[in-house]
Amino acid sequence: MAQVAGIPFYPSDSRCMRRLDELPWKEGLAFTVWGVRLGLRTMDPTVLPAVLPLLPPGWHPAGTLRVQWLYSWASRKARRRGNPAIHTLYSGPYHMNQGSNVERLSLTLAADVQAQLALRSPWRVFVHAGVVGWRGKAIVLPGRSGVGKSTLTAALVRLGASFFSDEFAVLDHKGRVYPYPLPLRFPRKDGPGSLRVPLEELGGRSAQGPLPVGMVAVLRFLPSTGLRVHALSPGRAALELVAQAVQARIRPFAVLRAAASTSAEAVLLKGHRGEAEEAARFLLEKLDS
Amino acid sequence: MMKPEARKNLLFQEAGGETLVYDLERHRAHCLDRLAALLLKACDGSRDPGELAALVSRELEQDIPLEVVEVGLERLARARLVSWDPEKQPPEGLERRKALSRLALAGLALPSVLTLASPLSAQIGTRITPGQCKKAGGNLGRCCTNNKLCILVGSNGACSGPPC
Known part of the structure; x- marks a missing residue:
């Protein structure tokens, strides 16, 4: 299925989620695996290439941007010049992890994606x-x-x-x-x-x-x-x-x-x-x- | 004396001559042998242990003594699959062991009930908390049980247990 361009979204009444929605998201991916539609949105264009190899085997782009669970990867510049950017990862409205190590956060994200998949799959x-x-x-x-x-x-x-x-x-x-x-x-x-x-x-x-x-x-x-x-x-x-x-x-x-x-x-x-x-x-x- | 009655909200699944039973309220999975499963299905609140013994004897085409049925009912009640208030309390400790070995020596197979608690998803490494499951709303299921876990039962999506 062709990938739909845009930022994935997750309809939620949660106040935390609404605050996350207001951040300036730049890139996103909605994907389907074993019947579960998940999404990731980021502010930093270097994040998606780091995360894609860690997604569960068999994933493919979803045909819609409306997802069942959404990950938000927020990034901001360090306060001191020369220091790496600070990334914060959210699973739905929940804060998961924070730091400047993209690889470590990617592994956290991959583990949670597997967990959500195992919990939500309607087919298996x-x-x-x-x-x-x-x-x-x-x-x-x-x-x-x-x-x-x-x-x-x-x-x-x-x-x-x-x-x-x-x-x-x-x-x-x-x-x-x-x-x-x-x-x-x-x-x-x-x-x-x-x-x-x-x-x-x-x-x-x-x-x-x-x-x-x-x-x-x-x-x-x-x-x-x-x-x-x-x-x-x-x-x-x-x-x-x-x-x-x-x-x-x-x-x-x-x-x-x-x-x-x-x-x-x-x-x-x-x-x-x-x-x-x-x-x-x-x-x-x-x-x- | 209260006649034994099977609890509500149980799911049944045959598994190679045994029966798997899932308690939707307590989230316990049980494995029953044929005799225990027959007893459980026959406990509709209208039959006393003597009538149950006659019924399962007919079904199994062999004589099942009342003592064996009482042991089965006691095990089902202990697993909270049956509500039963026996007239005479079953023996405990050494007396109980003696009573069971007397039945075993007579060559009678006792009904078997094996129970385990079904794990929280968090307990098997998914790190999804019950709170997160509940807050996920309609995505994990339409309803949730007493302990606030979302649940969707059967292919028709019927809900079991009181709403949150």
Whole structure:
């Protein structure tokens, strides 16, 4: 769809939003991804080129400037000559972050865009999980941050699995999973925050098109233990997926249906793992058998 | 004595022989086995536990004793899926364990109810707060529940729970 020129807008009664509307916006972009229409407006022409590569995969320009959620990136010159400009980022009417580091603010914006997308998508159910494809089936690894999803996903990719996502399993009502290939994120060992590793650095390949789910494995990393897993019933596996579904409280009917379809035909496992490579080999062999 | 009655505002979804139940008021998801699901669906406030035992025995084509039905009702009531005020309070502690193991030794499968709280979007890393969800107005759903979270139920967009 052709991009509509102009500044995107978000109709709101909020006083904060009305005050933001009065600022002198120079550029903007309205875009659609997974059925959600989002917008960004800026005062600084250098911002959009920095942000575009960080938008979720599959985005395209929207056919209208009226959006469901609007980001506002305000900029002003520093008071002292020679100092960098100060940027302030708003998500809707909410103040998100402020500073002169455009890259850092861009990452904040990208994370919030993903969150809004996962929360608002009317077509898909977003489950916090790592996902890879293997011989025509997908392996879904649901779990919250810190349980070792990204490490296990990376180990599976190194063994030849195709990469879907290490952030969200994007499910439809038939239980198929769609690729959502953002760079893998690992916790930094030297401090807070996360380290983004492009797929190419792992020698992996990106998945194409949706796949039916062949396995749901709820594994938690415990350094002192080896691999210990037991089978889950379809209902209990579906409950594990509901526990990680972003829209569980907003679209419970869609979430229950997607979770039930996903676990209907799959191998279902739960347990602890030690080293990621051992667990990855086990999962691939189990799916093949 | 109050006859057991299933609570309102529950969503049901079959999942491979089990039943997923979502409580729209408390935001709890439950996984029920076949016996527990049958019991829940039969609890319409008009049947006492004896009548429920007869009903589920007919449905399952096997004899389900009253004690098993009472354990099931107790578990459903504890998960707040059923309102039930039993005539005799169920045993606690050691007595309870003894009673359950007696049923298990008799080879009777007890109704199973597994519960979890559905997470806030903020708890799974999206950083969307309940306040933000509520203030987003019509974009996230037309209504919101007791705890001020917007909610849109079913394909027809019907609203559950009182309006904000």
